[in-house]
Amino acid sequence: MAVSSACNPQLLLSHKFPETTYTYTERDVAVYALGVGACGRDAVDTDELKYVHHENGQQFIKVLPTFSALFSLESLPDGLDLPGLTFEPRLLLHGQQYIEVHKPLPSNARIRNKVSLAGLHDKGKAAILEIETRSYEKESGELLSMNRTTVFLRGAGGFSDPSQPFTYSNYPANPAPAMKIPESVPFAIFEDCTQSSQALLYRLSGDYNPLHSDPMFAKVAGFSRPILHGLCTLGFAVRAIIKCICKGDPDMIKNISGRFLLHVYPGETLVTEMWLKGLRVIYQVKAKERNRAVLSGYVHLHRLASSL
Numbered sequence: 001m002a003v004s005s006a007c008n009p010q011l012l013l014s015h016k017f018p019e020t021t022y023t024y025t026e027r028d029v030a031v032y033a034l035g036v037g038a039c040g041r042d043a044v045d046t047d048e049l050k051y052v053h054h055e056n057g058q059q060f061i062k063v064l065p066t067f068s069a070l071f072s073l074e075s076l077p078d079g080l081d082l083p084g085l086t087f088e089p090r091l092l093l094h095g096q097q098y099i100e101v102h103k104p105l106p107s108n109a110r111i112r113n114k115v116s117l118a119g120l121h122d123k124g125k126a127a128i129l130e131i132e133t134r135s136y137e138k139e140s141g142e143l144l145s146m147n148r149t150t151v152f153l154r155g156a157g158g159f160s161d162p163s164q165p166f167t168y169s170n171y172p173a174n175p176a177p178a179m180k181i182p183e184s185v186p187f188a189i190f191e192d193c194t195q196s197s198q199a200l201l202y203r204l205s206g207d208y209n210p211l212h213s214d215p216m217f218a219k220v221a222g223f224s225r226p227i228l229h230g231l232c233t234l235g236f237a238v239r240a241i242i243k244c245i246c247k248g249d250p251d252m253i254k255n256i257s258g259r260f261l262l263h264v265y266p267g268e269t270l271v272t273e274m275w276l277k278g279l280r281v282i283y284q285v286k287a288k289e290r291n292r293a294v295l296s297g298y299v300h301l302h303r304l305a306s307s308l
């Protein structure tokens with residue numbers, strides 16, 4: 001098999017990402033919350049209204065822990081236009097997301113992002129790229145979150161010897177392997193409908209990839225119509241976990257891991273099944289209409305809700 005010249009791992013690994021800054025406001029926090037379905041079933045839901053409204057003013061609204069995943073996208077102003085990486089943007093899919101929440105996020109902040117390459121793997125039919133983003137509050141210098149974003153670049157693999165495919169990782173174990181789902185009855189199940197305009201709303205949080213809005217682009221990418229952002233599905237899932245297991249308290253979330261197993265079409269119903277194992281919640285999301293698993297992973301909690 002010929003070794004393709006699409007990806008030059010040495011060049012890519014030696015790339016130094018510039019530091020970036022990003023400012024968000026209460027408006028961004030509220031638009032994000034609506035984008036991942038908060039208050040979508042009930043505009044006065046007491047568990048969720050706090051993400052968009054506070055009686056004492058917007059500066060007191062709560063921030064969903066998954067909001068920090070936006071920092072990884074904002075930390076790459078040129079996207080994945082990186083030296084040594086050639087890929088077809090229409091074939092890019094979000095593969096996995098890992099989020100460490102170091103502090104509950106303030107309702108507005110100036111962020112300084114430090115980015116590095118956490119992994120690169122040649123899977124033959126695809127290249128897998130892992131980007132790590134550490135986000136600090138600019139004024140205090142405190143670490144707020146760490147994100148590891150895994151992208152699955154279809155057609156960009158085959159750049160190394162197939163008998164010894166290239167693999168590099170800057171961390172010991174993959175924290176988001178395909179999750180083994182328990183056979184027992186779930187501890188909780190939460191069903192939520194996405195709207196057919198869900199991706200059009202979610203993209204206002206900063207991911208303007210046309211895969212989620214342009215029918216022609218989606219067709220070339222292999223889908224019958226635009227699909228939902230993976231991070232939108234993850235937002236729905238973590239919101240379900242906060243509601244059912246954390247009794248509405250988003251600050252209980254310590255870290256989040258998820259693997260996107262299959263695309264979701266906006267308008268589909270997401271069913272999140274949850275199993276509680278100590279302080280770990282194993283979860284799986286199914287697209288109800290197709291009865292297919294679309295996302296699985298785990299969430300670690302700081303503590304359990306006293307009312308559980």
Ligand SMILES: CCCCCCC[C@@H](O)CC(=O)SCCNC(=O)CCNC(=O)[C@H](O)C(C)(C)COP(=O)(O)OP(=O)(O)OC[C@H]1O[C@@H](n2cnc3c(N)ncnc32)[C@H](O)[C@@H]1OP(=O)(O)O
Binds near residue numbers: 231
């Ligand atoms: C930082 C800024 C970047 C911005 C990123 C975000 C941009 C967004 O706008 C883009 C999106 O939101 S796309 C929407 C969300 N994602 C999806 O819908 C993808 C869903 N998943 C799939 O389609 C398949 O799992 C698929 C296609 C991913 C894989 O399926 P298969 O081709 O059947 O793969 P398979 O043969 O099972 O496995 C091959 C090797 O790859 C590993 N792998 C599989 N799924 C993976 C996944 N989701 N993530 C990471 N790795 C994955 C397998 O383990 C396997 O490796 P090995 O052989 O070593 O086990």
